[in-house]
Structures are given as C-alpha cells and as structure tokens.
Amino acid sequence: MEREVLLHSDTEYRGRNANCTFWDCLNIYKCEHDKLKVYIYPLQEFLDEKSDKVASTLSSEYFQILETVLKSRYYTSNPNEACLFLPSLDLLNQDMFDKHLAGPALSSLNFWDRGENHLIFNMLPGSAPNYNTILDVNIDNAIVLGGGFDSWTYRPGFDVAIPVWSPLVQQISTAPIHNGLHRNYLLVVAQLNILPQHARTFNELKANSAEKILQLGSCGGNEIEARCSSAPHQKRFEYPRILRRGQFCFVGRSLRVGQPDLIEIMSQNCIPVLAIDNFVLPFEDVIDWSLAAVRLRESELHSIIRKLESISSVKILEMQKQVQYLYTNYLKDLKTITITALEIIESRIFPLLARSSRQWNTVNKNSHSTFNPIFLTSLVPKSQGFTAVILTYDRVESLFLLIQKLTVVPSLQSILVIWNNQKKMPPHLSTFPTIAKPLKIIQTRENKLSNRFYPYPEIETEAILTIDDDIIMLTSDELDFGYEVWREFPDHIVGFPSRIHVWDNSTMRWHYESEWTNQISMVLTGAAFHHKYWSHMYTYAMPGDIKHWVDEHMNCEDIAMNFLVANLTNNPPIKVTPRKKFKCPECTNTEMLSADLNHMRERSACIDRFSKIYGRMPLRTVEFRADPVLFRDNFPEKLKRYNDIGSL
Structure with missing residues (x-):
C-alpha cells in the first residue's frame, strides 16, 4: 500500500455522463503508439477523514485483474505514455464498497480529469432496493467494463460488457466435457434467484414435460455448491456439474440483470x-x-x-461446440x-489491428477453416489476393511458362503446383523459375482430376484460381x-472458357455443347476463380x-463443380472477357485429354447422370459476360485500367 488518501464524503454526487461516446x-491523442498502453495507479487506501471508513477493500478477484494487466503487453509504468488509466480502487461489487466514498x-x-481515458471494472452494479444496472458512483466520463448492462445503460462503442465472474468454475474438474x-x-x-413468475411457468411446463425439464433450487442455508429437487423426494446434486x-x-x-449463472x-x-429482456x-x-x-x-x-425441441x-452439436470455444477463449x-x-x-482505437467478426467467432480459426461465401460480405478484401492452383502431370516446359506469366499478376498471392504424376518425381524446386511470390509443390498419391479441388491447408486465401498447365x-x-x-x-464460379447444356428431344437426354454461343451455363475450371x-x-x-x-x-470434374455451386446457390457462373479460343501452342492434340473421341460423349453422360443424382437440373443458362469498363470505348489506352484483354 503506497499511502493513505483522505476523502470528503460530502462531495457532490454527479453520477456519470450517460451520453459519452468514443x-x-x-x-x-493520448494513444500515440500503435499498441494500447494502460497505466495502473499504485495501491492506495482511501479513508474518510470524518469516520475513518475505507472506501473499498481490494478483493482477490480485482487483484487478479490488476495483476493480469500488469503482466500483459498493455501495461506501462509511465503515465505520460499511457492511453488508458486503471484505478486500484475495487468497484467490482457495489455491495462491497461505500458508494459515498468511491466517487471522491x-x-x-492524479490523472482523473473527470474520468477521461479511465477504466472502471464492475460486475455487480446497484444495490437494494433498486439494483440499478450501472454503478451508483461518480464515474464521470470513465469507460465502464460492466457485467450488468441493459440496453438503456450501455453506451455502445464506448463501454464494454463483460461477464459476471463465478468462483465456482475454478473448483470444477479440468477434465474435458464431451459434447x-x-x-x-x-x-x-438450476438458477437460485429466479423470479417467482418464471418459477411458476416452469412448474406448469413440468406438468406436461416432466421428463424433459430438471428444475432445482436451494438445498437450504448458504450452500451454493449444491442444488436440490423439490419436496417430497428432495434429491441433492453437485453444482455446477449437474x-x-x-x-x-x-x-x-x-x-x-447480470448473472454468474x-x-x-x-x-x-x-x-x-x-x-x-x-x-x-x-x-x-x-x-x-x-x-x-x-x-x-x-x-x-x-x-x-416447443422452441428448444424445434432445434435440430x-x-x-454446433452450438455446444461454439459454447466450448467461447468459454475457453474469452x-x-x-x-x-x-x-x-x-x-x-x-480494436476501437486502432481499427487496423482489429480482428474481424469471423475471426472472433470461428472455431479452429488457425486451421484454415472455410466459410460459406453465400454469407460473406458483399465485397471480399482486395489485399488478400488469390492462390493459383496448377494441376499438372508432366508438361514441365508449359508449366514453367505459366508460372512466369502468373507471377506478374498483381493480385496473385501464391502458387500451388499439384503434381499428379506418381511415377515421376516433380522437378526440384531450384529448377523452377525464380519468382517473388511463394511457390509450393505437392505430389499427389493418386492421379485424380479431383486433386485440383482438394482443400489444401497451404491455401490461405479465400479465392482460388484453378488453372491447367497449358493455359498460357x-x-x-x-x-x-x-x-x-x-x-x-x-x-459464383468466375472464369474464362464457357460451355452450355441443352436438352436433346430425340434422345430425351441432356447434351453437353461446346459450340460458341452467347449463352452459357458452365465455366470450365481449367481457368476459373472460385471460393x-x-x-x-x-x-x-x-x-x-x-x-x-x-x-x-x-x-467431368469441372461439370461436377458447376453442378455443386449452382445447386447450393441457384446462381449461374460468370464468364469474363470475350476470349473463346483456349489452345496451347506448345502442346499437340495427342497429349490433350479432350482429344479423345469419347470425351464429349462422356461429358454429355455426366450432365445426364448428375442431374438424376441431384433430382433436378440446377444449371442455369444466362446471356451475360463481364468486361472491363471502357473495354470497347474509343478512349485513350493509357487511361484504361485493363488494356491487354484478348479478343475472340
């Protein structure tokens, strides 16, 4: 304890500024560093000069909070470089301090200045008989990190809602609880202080659903580590294990309002x-x-x-997993x-350092988890770029040429080469073209076209460009x-070569069509972007x-991907640029899989087969193509963003 501070308990009560915003x-402007810095006031004893009463006694819980800040990356011992100030006055529980002395x-x-840039930790605000949802203390403009906020007292973007801590969770077994x-x-x-009207409602519900509800109450006395069922067959349960x-x-x-439950x-x-509510x-x-x-x-x-029974x-299982994640991490x-x-x-003061909502709420966020793009924001961040996934077998010369062309694309983040040849090792990495972007090679265990769509953990971007080694x-x-x-x-699948499916009335089957038309229903994944x-x-x-x-x-792996996306989104693919010719000048037709006469027949059979498996035809035919702005306009080339766009 550094020193005693004498207080005047008759200080005018002002409450707090209810209109404070960020x-x-x-x-x-006190936060001049790129990281948050918090200064902790020295431990002091605040005494009333008239009654010698102490304003507050330091609890073990508040000591843990102070110790955490002290040992964290946020702490600074220099108040002149601090962004925020944390008093050593314990205001966690309003029943445990003198509210008339806490304000003074x-x-x-020393640095109070009507509470500007000060933090107040509080979990149980208010006292009998009103039990206000905010501290009955002069806190002026201080930020409240509180456990009892309602929508009337919470100042969004300024205060922080925290949980009401329960010491019971420290006493339970650390063994994992399986979902x-x-x-x-x-x-x-099992809540002890439930409102009487709520208790009556549960008693009524138990009349029809006794086997679904376990309602417990106090076992008598001040014991909080047990719960008991109602008379006449009072049964005792260990809490919170029950x-x-x-x-x-x-x-x-x-x-x-806030409950440790x-x-x-x-x-x-x-x-x-x-x-x-x-x-x-x-x-x-x-x-x-x-x-x-x-x-x-x-x-x-x-x-x-009725509402709980309607949850699948x-x-x-998903909610149980999320409960475990939130509890463990926060x-x-x-x-x-x-x-x-x-x-x-x-994150409020330095928004560029902030985690996204997805990162805050995602289980296993470090395991390259994926997210359904249907629920993404309307515009994916440009800075992330895309990963080029190149499926190749043995065309090394064409592969190297493609890598050299890809590396100059500004939005390329990295390249992943999928070597689909198990009989021959891929070229050593030292023989690959020297590029400024990360490049990794993966040799597959089996020669499968589906290898191009495997969710490799090396793919760190949301966008993937799947591209064949001959698309140069x-x-x-x-x-x-x-x-x-x-x-x-x-x-959507966004790509370059497009195809269409048509219904053949003579055979009563779907037919794969590669003729050049203005209509498309598929984009081939030999050169396409997808999430x-x-x-x-x-x-x-x-x-x-x-x-x-x-x-x-x-x-048909490309057709299968088009079916999959169309079935889940009901959206057609998007073709970009007018280019329709996709031929490899370095390759002969005998090397190309599509040269096989059975190839086209199989692709028609694919469409027919897949539609039967899905029970419908999810592919949608559209007449749409995305071209750059000013692409065909008579405009100076230097003012156009994309000049080098191929023709038909």
Missing part, C-alpha cells in the same frame, strides 16, 4: 437459454451469441420447450476476461480483372457417387 469522452476516491486520482446429444434432460433450470446433464440451461431475470452454464458445455451479453460487440445461445422474450417463456440435432478465468476486454478497446495464353490484365469480378461475386469453400464441399459433401465417378473416368 468520439467525445475518449482522448485518442476516484476524483482524488453430444445423449444428455438426460432437454432443459436444466448442468452437464442438460442440452440447454436456463438463465433468467433476477434482481440484478451464464459462466457456470458455459463451463459445463450447456447451451444457455436467456430470458432477460434488454440484457447486453458479455463482449456482445464482437461475439455472435446467436451461434451459442438461445434468446427468448420473458413473455414467451411458456413456449420454451446438428444445430445443437470467459474461462479473470485473466482471459480482462485481456479480451482490453483487446476490444484496442491468358494475359495479366485478364487474370487480374477476373479476380476483381470474383471479389464482387464470391459465391475455397467450394473445394471443401466438393471433397467432403459431394452428393451421390459423383466424385468417385469423376475420379474413375478422369472426366
């Missing part, structure tokens, strides 16, 4: 069911709680069983909670423009025996 109550204690701090559907109860209600017997666990309104429930991998959930700014929790209006509590088993202890809160504030006629402008089109339509999610779907979720048939016949 732009007017935070001085970002804060005002006495699954085989739990005893659909819903466990929560792992339910697929869903209830969190309802009580005297205070939420963390206790998530520690047992139970899916929270929240019935607290206007409650601001922990870290709501960055966490998508719809992936891990069910929210109900308090007035709809009577329909809780697949969705339940909620498992006070250290994790503190660091998460500081990172959220840092495309220009840098054409490829760069193709990527720009894909960025606007990431759920890496489709590679994942092609490899692991292709319906029927399509993938096996493609690998066995060494044909």
